[in-house]
Amino acid sequence: MGSAFSKTKSKSESSRPSAVSTFDSVNDAVPANYSSPSRKTSFNSSVTTFKVHREQTQTYKAVQTATTKITSGTSTGSPRYSPVYKRPLTLAQDAQPSIGSPKIGRQITNGSQQIANRADRYDLKKKAYVLVFHHYEFENKRDNRAGSMKDMDKIKAVLRNYRTEQLKIHSNCSLRSVRKVMDDVSQKDFSNNSCLLVFIMSHGGSQDTILAHDGEWYSLHEDIVEKCTLNNSLKGKPKIFVLQACRGDAQMQPDSVKKVMSDKSDIVIFQSTYEGSVSWRDREGSFFMQEFLKLLESSDSSVDIHDINIKLNARLPHDPRFLGKDINQTPTMSTTLKKRLYFNDLRRS
Numbered sequence: 205m206g207s208a209f210s211k212t213k214s215k216s217e218s219s220r221p222s223a224v225s226t227f228d229s230v231n232d233a234v235p236a237n238y239s240s241p242s243r244k245t246s247f248n249s250s251v252t253t254f255k256v257h258r259e260q261t262q263t264y265k266a267v268q269t270a271t272t273k274i275t276s277g278t279s280t281g282s283p284r285y286s287p288v289y290k291r292p293l294t295l296a297q298d299a300q301p302s303i304g305s306p307k308i309g310r311q312i313t314n315g316s317q318q319i320a321n322r323a324d325r326y327d328l329k330k331k332a333y334v335l336v337f338h339h340y341e342f343e344n345k346r347d348n349r350a351g352s353m354k355d356m357d358k359i360k361a362v363l364r365n366y367r368t369e370q371l372k373i374h375s376n377c378s379l380r381s382v383r384k385v386m387d388d389v390s391q392k393d394f395s396n397n398s399c400l401l402v403f404i405m406s407h408g409g410s411q412d413t414i415l416a417h418d419g420e421w422y423s424l425h426e427d428i429v430e431k432c433t434l435n436n437s438l439k440g441k442p443k444i445f446v447l448q449a450c451r452g453d454a455q456m457q458p459d460s461v462k463k464v465m466s467d468k469s470d471i472v473i474f475q476s477t478y479e480g481s482v483s484w485r486d487r488e489g490s491f492f493m494q495e496f497l498k499l500l501e502s503s504d505s506s507v508d509i510h511d512i513n514i515k516l517n518a519r520l521p522h523d524p525r526f527l528g529k530d531i532n533q534t535p536t537m538s539t540t541l542k543k544r545l546y547f548n549d550l551r552r553s
Contacts, residue, residue, distance in 0.1 A: 324543055324544055325543050325544040325545070325546060325549075326398070326399065326441070326442050326541075326543050326544070326545050326546075326549075327398060328398045328399060328546070328547075328549035328550045329398060329549075330367075330396060330397055330398035331367045331368055331369050331396070331397055331398065331550075332366065332367065332368045332369070332397060332398060332399050332400070332401050332550055333368070333369055333372075333394060333397040333399070333400050333401070334363060334368050334369065334371045334372065334401045334402075334403070335372045335374075335385075335389065335400070335401070335402045335403070336356070336359065336371060336372065336373040336374065336402075336403045336404075336405075337374050337377060337382060337385075337402075337403070337404045337405070337406070337414075338352065338356050338373060338374070338375045338376070338403075338405050338406075339352075339375075339376055339377070339405060339406035339407070339414075339415065339416065339417060340352035340353060340356075340375070340376065340405070341376050341417065342376070342415070342417055342418075342419065343417060343418055343419055344419055347407060347415065347419075349405075349406070349407070349485065350485075350487055351485055351486055351487040351488060351489050351490070352405055352485070352489070352490070354487075354488055354489030354494070355405055355448065355489045355490055355493040355494065355497075356373075356405070358489065358493065358494060358497045359371075359403060359493075359497065362497045362500060362501045365501065365551060365552055366547075366550040366551055366552060367550050367551070367552055368401070368550070369397070376417040377416060377417055378416050378417050378418040378420070379416040379418060379420035379421070379422050381416075382416055382422050382427065383422065383427060386427055386428060386431040386432075387431065389431055389432060389435065390431040390432070390434045390435050391435070392435065392437070393437050394435065394437040394438050394441065395437050397441070398441060398442075398550070399441050399442040399443065399444065399550075400432060400438055400441065400442075400443045400444065401444045401446070402428065402432070402443075402444065402445045402446070403446050403448075404424070404428070404445070404446070404447045404448070404449065405447075405448040405449070405490070405493065406448075406449050407449060407450060408447070408449025408450040408451055408452075408483070409421060409450070409451075409452055410451065410452030410480070411423070411452070412424040412425060412447075412451065412475075412479075414447075414449055415449075424445070424447060424473075428445065429443075429445060429468070429471065429473070430466060433466040433467055433468055433471070434466045438470075439467070439469075439470075440469075440470060441470060442470050442471075442472065442541060442545050443470060443471050443472075444472050444473075444474075444509070444545075445471070445472070445473040445474065446473075446474045446493075446496065447473065447474065447475045447476060448476045448483065448485075448490045448492055448493045449475075449476065449483060450477065450481070450482045450483050451475065451477055451478065451479050451480060451481055451482075451483070452479065452480045452481070468540050469540050469542060470540065470541060470542060471538075471539065471540045471541070472509060472537065472538070472539040472540075472541055472545065473537065473538045473539070474496065474512075474513065474535065474536075474537050475535065475536050475537075475538075476490065476491075476492035476493070476533070476535055477492070477533050477534060477535060477536070478534045478536055479536075481533070481534070482533075483533060484525075484526075484531060484533055486525060488525075491520060491523055491525060491526070491533060492516075492520070492533065492535055495516055495519055495520055495523070496512070496516060496535070499512050499515050499516060499519075500512065500547060503547060503548055504548055505546060505548045505549070507546065507547075507548065508544045508545060508546055509541070509544075509545040509546070509547055510537070510539070510541075510545075512537075512547075513535060513536070513537035516535050517534060517535060520533060520534075520535065521533075
């Protein structure tokens with residue numbers, strides 16, 4: 205594949221009124237036509253006051269009765285008073301403290317949010333296990349991948365800032381060696397690791413096949429992903445695959461008939477280009493891998509792994525190495541993750 209582009213510098217690889225009327229304490233307490241200062245007046249005044257209070261009580265009861273009927277839907281005609289509706293209770297209101305202690309409310313709300321966040325994200329407290337297959341020299345010298353060491357150097361430089369075990373780098377492996385490594389991975393105990401990160405850099409073909417040093421092809425899904433998902437100690441842990449390789453030459457190929465049966469949950473696969481398209485590289489490294497690692501390195505605690513591919517596709521077309529050339533490249537991501545994955549959680553403190 206490298207020879208097909210040997211003549212170019214670059215090689216391919218989002219207010220209600222109240223129901224009860226208010227009473228005027230002056231006008232309602234004393235009749236308007238009453239004005240005698242005698243003792244009898246005093247008695248009559250007491251009687252009158254008693255009557256007024258009784259009328260007030262009767263009026264209040266009448267209002268309450270009318271309100272009850274209106275609320276229950278038994279009254280007819282136009283109501284004289286507006287019904288009094290009780291505001292329904294909600295969980296949020298019940299959880300809020302009194303006005304005098306707002307800080308407690310914020311602590312309760314924030315605490316609940318933190319619990320929800322922890323349940324919705326992968327736990328990356330333990331170190332990551334990093335595996336690299338770096339194919340840059342081949343038996344057929346025409347397939348050698350100039351500039352690929354720049355990608356390898358960038359991987360090492362970026363991952364120094366994260367909590368990982370020592371990188372397991374396998375360079376220029378034959379098909380047999382790749383399969384031996386992956387057989388070991390399928391049996392390895394990953395109890396002390398929070399996730400698995402696999403980088404693969406080589407030439408690629410249709411149906412996500414990858415060229416080994418000896419000119420043989422191995423399958424991303426059957427030889428790499430399947431071996432990882434078979435391992436029970438990786439169950440429930442994120443498995444991240446980052447592949448820099450071509451994905452065929454846009455020609456139709458028959459579907460694979462080999463069956464794979466393991467659980468494919470908790471996987472995310474980043475690929476440098478769309479199915480059937482080529483991927484580009486020059487002596488400064490591959491366009492995809494360099495940009496991917498820059499975004500990974502610059503991501504903060506708010507950046508979910510899904511966001512990286514969005515940003516990658518927004519930035520890559522504007523790479524200066526693409527300008528003025530009739531080439532393009534569209535990285536893809538496929539995922540079966542069940543939680544949010546914040547790679548920044550692995551960053552060294």
